[in-house]
Amino acid sequence: MAEQFENQTGVASSDPPKFVRWLGSKIVPRRVSLKRLLRARQKVERQRIKAGKPHRVEYFHQVDDPYSHLAVQVLKPLLEAYDIEINVQLVAGPSGKNLPEPELLPSYSRHDCEQVAPYYGLDFPNPCQVAGQEELALASRILAGAVGKDFAAVAIAVGSAIWRGGGALQTLAENHEPLAQIETDKLVKQGTERQLELKHYSGGMFFYGGEWYWGIDRLYHLEHRLIELGIAKVGDGKLVVPRPAIEDGPLRDDGSLTLEIYPSLRSPYTAISFDLSVALARKVGARLVLRPVLPMVMRGVSLTREKGFYILMDTAREARELGVEGFGGMYDPIGEPVRRGFSLFPWAREKGREAELLSAFLRAAFFESINTLSDRGMRQVVENAGLPWDEARTILGNRDWEAEMEQNRLAMYEWDSWGVPSYRLLGRSGETIANFWGQDRLWVVAREIQRVLGEER
Numbered sequence: 001m002a003e004q005f006e007n008q009t010g011v012a013s014s015d016p017p018k019f020v021r022w023l024g025s026k027i028v029p030r031r032v033s034l035k036r037l038l039r040a041r042q043k044v045e046r047q048r049i050k051a052g053k054p055h056r057v058e059y060f061h062q063v064d065d066p067y068s069h070l071a072v073q074v075l076k077p078l079l080e081a082y083d084i085e086i087n088v089q090l091v092a093g094p095s096g097k098n099l100p101e102p103e104l105l106p107s108y109s110r111h112d113c114e115q116v117a118p119y120y121g122l123d124f125p126n127p128c129q130v131a132g133q134e135e136l137a138l139a140s141r142i143l144a145g146a147v148g149k150d151f152a153a154v155a156i157a158v159g160s161a162i163w164r165g166g167g168a169l170q171t172l173a174e175n176h177e178p179l180a181q182i183e184t185d186k187l188v189k190q191g192t193e194r195q196l197e198l199k200h201y202s203g204g205m206f207f208y209g210g211e212w213y214w215g216i217d218r219l220y221h222l223e224h225r226l227i228e229l230g231i232a233k234v235g236d237g238k239l240v241v242p243r244p245a246i247e248d249g250p251l252r253d254d255g256s257l258t259l260e261i262y263p264s265l266r267s268p269y270t271a272i273s274f275d276l277s278v279a280l281a282r283k284v285g286a287r288l289v290l291r292p293v294l295p296m297v298m299r300g301v302s303l304t305r306e307k308g309f310y311i312l313m314d315t316a317r318e319a320r321e322l323g324v325e326g327f328g329g330m331y332d333p334i335g336e337p338v339r340r341g342f343s344l345f346p347w348a349r350e351k352g353r354e355a356e357l358l359s360a361f362l363r364a365a366f367f368e369s370i371n372t373l374s375d376r377g378m379r380q381v382v383e384n385a386g387l388p389w390d391e392a393r394t395i396l397g398n399r400d401w402e403a404e405m406e407q408n409r410l411a412m413y414e415w416d417s418w419g420v421p422s423y424r425l426l427g428r429s430g431e432t433i434a435n436f437w438g439q440d441r442l443w444v445v446a447r448e449i450q451r452v453l454g455e456e457r
Contacts (some may be wrong), residue, residue, distance in 0.1 A: 014298045015335035018373075025331045025369050031309070032316035032328040044209040045229065055084045055208075055231055057222070059061060060195050062093040063140045064106075064131070066113040066124065067215040069159035071204040073122050075152040077240045082223075083231040088151045089191030090143060090184075091203055097304045098201035101418045106130075108437065115434070116444060119244055120216055123156075129165035136162070138169050139180035144187045189218075199306045205357060212310060214265040216241050217440050221317055243321065244443040246276065249335020249450035250374070253285035256456070257433075257449060258426040263358060264411050265338045266295035268315035269368035271350045272324045273439035277421065278355045280442065284449055286425075290354055291408040293425060294421060295338060299409065301418065303423040318439065337365070337372035341403045344382065344392055353387055361382040425449065 008174055030036060056276070059075065062068045075086055094105075110128050117124035131139070138258045139158050144152035152174045161168035179187070198207055206213040206222055213222045219241040226232060259281040263270045281288040297303050312328075319327035333341065341361045348357035361380045364370035371377045375393070412422055417437040423445050424435045 014295075016332070017157040021371070021373070023331050025329075025371075028330040029328045029369075032312055034316075034320065041225070048209070048288070055226070055229070056087055057084050058087045058089060058194075058198075058207040060089045060091045060191060060205045060207070061143070062091050063143060063158075064162070065093055065203035065280060066109045066128070066163070067202075067204035069163060070113055070117060070120070070122050070124060070218060071158075071219075072155040072159065072216045073208070074153055074219065074241055078219075081233055081240050082226045083233060084226065088147055089194055089226055090140070090147065090188045091191045091195050092188055092219060093203045094201040098307055101301070104413070104416045104418055111274070111416065112437070112441075114437070116441075118179075118381075119444065119447070120241065122216070123160065125160075125164045128163040131162045131165070135169055136324055136328045137181070138173060138178065140174050140188065141181060141184045141336050142169070142172055144179035144184040145177050147187060149219075197287055199309065201306065202305075207435055211313075214314070217243075218314070221321075228416040244445045244447075245447050246280065247450075247452075248280055248446055251450050253449070253452040255285060255287045256428040257286040257452060258430070259286045259445070259449070260426065262291050262408060262422040262424075263422055264293055264364075265341045265358065265361055265365070266298070266333050267319075267420045268311055268327070268330075268366060271362040272315055272319040272322060272327055273358055273421055273442060274362055276322065276324075277423070277439075277442055277445075278359070280301040280446055280449075282454075284446075286449060287356070289456075290349075290358065291411065292342065292358065292405060293409045293412060294405055295334065296419065297334065298338065308362045324364075326367040329367050331365055331369045331371050331377075333361070333365040333372050335356050337377075339399075340378055340396055341372065341381070342405060343396055343398045344387075345401055346404070347392070347395055348385065348387060350389065356385040357381070357387065425452070427452070 044382070046072055053133075057078075061072060078084065079086060105313045107369065110130075112125040113124045114128060117126075139162055142158050143151070143155055154172075157172055159167070160173060178184075194204070195201065198212075200207070200212050202214065204215040206219065208222055208225070213219055220239055220243045223239045223241070227237065261274075261277050261281070263274055278288060316327055318323075341357075344357060345354060348354045361372065363384070364377060364381050366374055370380055372381060375388075375396075378392075379389045412418065413426070415432070415435045417435065419437055421439055422435070422437045423441065425433045425445065425448055427433050433452055434445075
């Protein structure tokens with residue numbers, strides 16, 4: 001493992017003043033409320049009509065981003081399904097504090113796209129190739145020359161050439177005149193500046209009417225919005241890119257499979273998916289192992305303001321789609337509350353209530369606006385988990401858990417994941433079958449479990 005990943009061993013304080021915690025508990029619910037979102041959408045639509053503008057979606061394409069290759073494959077189907085325009089921008093992709101682990105992201109994103117593309121009916125080679133800088137430069141010039149023309153078709157061909165290798169880029173360059181490097185750089189700079197102006201940072205992104213939609217995994221939110229606006233060309237309600245459902249399936253395990261879940265106590269995405277993840281493992285009969293890790297910002301991994309706001313807004317709409325009610329009643333547990341919560345984890349595990357403890361803490365911090373820095377708040381967490389407070393208070397605040405959390409982090413980094421929630425599916429002999437990062441991969445986890453169980457029969 002690279003040295004920079006091994007150095008994240010300190011437990012950073014990350015303890016804001018009490019007033020800041022309290023203020024956040026008042027601001028966050030308003031920011032993520034559905035009522036506020038709908039009012040903002042209505043305002044955007046009124047302004048669009050007044051200005052006489054079409055329904056314009058902006059798409060930001062990054063040449064070396066696997067998720068962009070998946071996204072560009074649905075541009076034409078979107079245009080065929082909805083009365084919209086799609087304005088394409090080329091971008092350089094995330095950098096600086098918006099790219100916390102630049103060594104891990106390329107490898108993980110390729111692996112992720114290899115796994116999910118077939119489920120979406122999209123093309124991504126498995127295994128894929130890694131293009132060199134000269135090839136990527138030529139690919140960018142070809143893409144730049146196609147902007148404003150038949151971009152989707154050219155970009156699909158370029159992406160296929162990049163990820164499959166074999167020299168196909170040269171043939172594409174002969175058939176689609178590349179733009180000069182200086183003009184290409186100018187287009188990428190303009191696209192990147194436009195994206196930063198709109199307060200985002202990643203490739204494969206869609207922007208419409210004040211909201212961002214990340215790649216194929218969030219397009220269903222955009223499609224629902226377009227349908228509500230009445231601009232679907234066919235009124236059957238079918239989506240171009242529907243979100244796959246989390247289905248536990250008919251097959252049941254006898255404990256031969258192990259599902260490891262890597263949660264954090266300060267992760268909004270963990271908060272809305274933890275109970276669903278635990279329920280899936282228990283329902284299918286897989287052995288459940290919880291391997292919690294410190295929040296990224298408590299181990300020195302950066303998070304920008306723009307990224308933080310996007311995560312909260314995105315989590316709120318994901319929660320609504322999952323039927324998880326009440327998200328947004330947040331009392332930020334960063335710092336000491338997280339440490340207090342984890343100090344009880346080994347004890348709760350001894351009593352067979354570790355999942356209940358983490359669930360109760362996440363609900364308190366993200367749904368019920370409970371101050372987990374106080375003993376009163378922690379008592380609610382402990383008792384809601386079905387554990388005795390009189391015993392918990394005597395061990396609250398110990399640091400015996402730190403080594404275990406660090407081991408969990410290192411284990412997660414071994415397969416190129418640094419975020420939560422992450423999942424690892426293990427076989428009968430402890431071998432890794434599959435690994436995934438993100439609450440929006442729980443549906444893949446469920447399908448992989450059924451696939452493996454089906455092969456064993």
